Amino acid sequence: MSQTDDLEPILDTVRKVCAAYPGPYWRACDRDRAYPTAFVEAMTRSGLLSVLIPEAYGGSGLSLTVAAAILEEVHASGCNAAALHAQMYTMGTLLRHGSPEQKAEYLPKIASGDLRLQAFGVTEPTAGTDTTSISTRAERRGDVYVVNGQKVWTSRAEHSDLMILLARTTPKDQVKKKTDGLSVFLVDTRAAAGAGMTIKPIRTMFNHATAEIFFDNLEIPASALIGDEGKGFRYILDGMNAERILIASECIGDGRWFIERATAYAKDRRVFDRPIGQNQGVQFPIARAYAEVRAAKLMTREAARLYDTGASCAEEANIAKLLASEASWRAADTCLQTHGGFGFAEDYDVERKFRETRLYQVAPISTNLILSYVAEHVLGLPRSY
Numbered sequence: 001m002s003q004t005d006d007l008e009p010i011l012d013t014v015r016k017v018c019a020a021y022p023g024p025y026w027r028a029c030d031r032d033r034a035y036p037t038a039f040v041e042a043m044t045r046s047g048l049l050s051v052l053i054p055e056a057y058g059g060s061g062l063s064l065t066v067a068a069a070i071l072e073e074v075h076a077s078g079c080n081a082a083a084l085h086a087q088m089y090t091m092g093t094l095l096r097h098g099s100p101e102q103k104a105e106y107l108p109k110i111a112s113g114d115l116r117l118q119a120f121g122v123t124e125p126t127a128g129t130d131t132t133s134i135s136t137r138a139e140r141r142g143d144v145y146v147v148n149g150q151k152v153w154t155s156r157a158e159h160s161d162l163m164i165l166l167a168r169t170t171p172k173d174q175v176k177k178k179t180d181g182l183s184v185f186l187v188d189t190r191a192a193a194g195a196g197m198t199i200k201p202i203r204t205m206f207n208h209a210t211a212e213i214f215f216d217n218l219e220i221p222a223s224a225l226i227g228d229e230g231k232g233f234r235y236i237l238d239g240m241n242a243e244r245i246l247i248a249s250e251c252i253g254d255g256r257w258f259i260e261r262a263t264a265y266a267k268d269r270r271v272f273d274r275p276i277g278q279n280q281g282v283q284f285p286i287a288r289a290y291a292e293v294r295a296a297k298l299m300t301r302e303a304a305r306l307y308d309t310g311a312s313c314a315e316e317a318n319i320a321k322l323l324a325s326e327a328s329w330r331a332a333d334t335c336l337q338t339h340g341g342f343g344f345a346e347d348y349d350v351e352r353k354f355r356e357t358r359l360y361q362v363a364p365i366s367t368n369l370i371l372s373y374v375a376e377h378v379l380g381l382p383r384s385y
């Protein structure tokens with residue numbers, strides 16, 4: 001799959017960084033459930049993680065299209081951007097809605113790598129996908145907000161200096177619209193840890209540093225509020241479109257990796273005196289996966305283009321994430337099947353990538369919820385829930 005010419009120099013940098021982190025590195029992290037610190041640091045040092053930060057704050061001020069291409073290439077190189085992608089998709093919330101003081105204080109340090117903004121605390125155990133039903137409360141008391149409640153699946157919380165946190169500042173039964181009364185905070189996790197915030201890691205089927213977070217009278221300065229109190233849901237939605245586009249790009253990168261591996265193995269492996277890839281039963285699923293990944297890429301590019309122009313892109317971002325997550329999963333299944341028994345051997349990396357790419361049909365938003373969005377908001381069908 002070709003890339004456009006102007007992206008080529010930056011993609012070349014991505015490939016060079018990723019080349020230093022081959023399969024054995026990721027296998028060791030996977031086995032030990034270790035955070036890939038060296039890889040995250042290399043990506044940060046190369047400037048690839050700060051492409052969305054404006055030049056005035058030490059970044060390179062590039063578009064979401066570029067950020068998406070970077071994450072796609074990370075995954076196509078066999079690496080995993082899950083350890084670091086949140087910095088890109090939370091950036092919109094801070095850039096678009098943060099105060100000049102917040103931007104001046106945090107953005108240069110994030111760009112230089114002195115601070116990590118990698119945690120995004122939205123999901124709660126009881127509310128699930130029904131975000132407006134979250135019950136974590138932030139109550140204003142003088143110069144501080146006092147936070148009580150619980151988050152779940154807050155990825156990278158242990159490895160992040162800052163966290164974007166969504167909390168209720170007005171109870172749901174006291175607002176006109178259920179989307180009102182939610183606020184976004186930029187929480188300094190270094191100050192919060194042990195002072196009212198406890199992080200409890202969750203062990204998952206693949207290496208993903210995710211955690212539960214408990215808030216017990218955590219005091220955060222009132223200056224941590226991003227934008228206006230009560231309007232946080234809208235700010236988060238902005239960020240969610242970016243997140244869907246970036247995750248779709250990672251799925252496309254995974255899809256490319258699976259197809260490349262499947263094709264190479266199908267050419268090489270000989271059974272019954274012929275390469276297995278000579279059999280249509282082996283080559284057709286690979287060809288189909290290739291077609292599906294390419295189609296998903298077109299929709300993802302279109303969503304990113306719209307996002308970059310400031311146009312509405314919710315339909316495209318949702319559809320891109322739906323198509324890309326399904327295309328990468330089918331490519332994963334095809335790759336594993338093509339490898340026969342060796343698909344299950346750790347040394348081939350296929351089973352690890354297979355486990356990793358499955359996530360994206362569930363998070364950051366599950367397939368059913370995207371279909372509901374399209375049915376209701378695009379096709380005008382009655383709301384189903």
Ligand SMILES: Cc1cc2nc3c(=O)[nH]c(=O)nc-3n(C[C@H](O)[C@H](O)[C@H](O)COP(=O)(O)OP(=O)(O)OC[C@H]3O[C@@H](n4cnc5c(N)ncnc54)[C@H](O)[C@@H]3O)c2cc1C
Pocket residue numbers: 119120121122123127128129130152153154155156204208210359362363364365366367368369372384385
């Ligand atoms: C590894 C991992 C990392 C994550 N990282 C983060 C993170 O960093 N920050 C964060 O905030 N969250 C994170 N999440 C949470 C993730 O966004 C949610 O798991 C996801 O949105 C689904 O929510 P849920 O698990 O509560 O599922 P639920 O809302 O309980 O839904 C369960 C199932 O029911 C279906 N369903 C529910 N309601 C309907 C309906 N009305 N119609 C049809 N189907 C329905 C869903 O599609 C889903 O398949 C992460 C999750 C995982 C597993």
